[in-house]
Amino acid sequence: MPELPEVETIKGDLEKTVIGKKISRIEIFNPKVIRQPQAAEFKRSLTGLRVKRVLRRGKLLILELSNAKFLTVHFKMTGQLVLRKQEPAGERKLPDAGSKKSITRVTFYLDPGLALDYNDLRLFGELRLIDDWRKLKFIQELGPEPFGLSLTDFKKMLAKKKTKIKPLLLDQKFIAGIGNIYASEILFRSKIDPQRPVHDLSPLEQTVLYKEMLKVLQSAIKHGGSSVDDYVRVSGKNGDYARFHQVYGRNGKPCLVCRTPIKRIAQGGRGTFFCSKCQAVPSSGARKENPR
DNA sequence: AATGGGACCTGCGCGC
């Protein structure tokens, strides 16, 4: 679930807390999330390094280390990074002691006195220690960041596509960082039906889409992201943007603009939420009739 | 090129 605004929030939280800190020790509770190199070498190579910088590209979080290598974190659906105080010696417990099952997969002990837990219920997340994050195949194929993309370029990109708009917004090769929550929210605010083919969008609609995309992402970052399922900030606290959601997860509830019940449909196996009235396909004399 | 499905995982909420 962490999408661009959530990863950007985590980045900001880490910048305030772990820059310059030394990784003194690492505990790996489930090596499945360590994708590169093997867990033992991951642990050995990382121990003793300091965190130099924190970066983000799309939904990927990148920690630049003091030896110029990089620790990358892809949270996929249920990954979390949570910072806590390291328990004084003798009082150490297993992570999440008290709850039935720990979802802490890796703990990074940071001198002085801190512990950064990588939690991941579903184990889809990926941690890597690599020489250069820019060489990751996934990164090389990634589309542009929404911020820093001009309207002109955005329109040029749209012109080449024949897909429906919602799946296209989710396509990381098209544009980086948008996931299922923000795709629905952006389209609602743009008053565009998620099922519309891209080549059908008027120039005005494309402009509106571009502006709403930036507005929604910016606002979500400002409010610390959306905590709908598992996402939490580095402090363990929820992000605050979910209360601004207009359609996501509001299946059957009245549209906040027109009271029409919000619809949920499946697109590419994923849920899409929208208001069939606010996001109706505009009637146009130029539109050829399309019976059924 | 676009689209659809399965795979990876686990907990939750549902119907019976």
Place this chain on the structure above:
DNA sequence: TGCGCGCAGGTCCCAT
């Protein structure tokens, strides 16, 4: 109360 099932969605991979 308990069981089985579908669902959640980021990304990769294969098939059509």
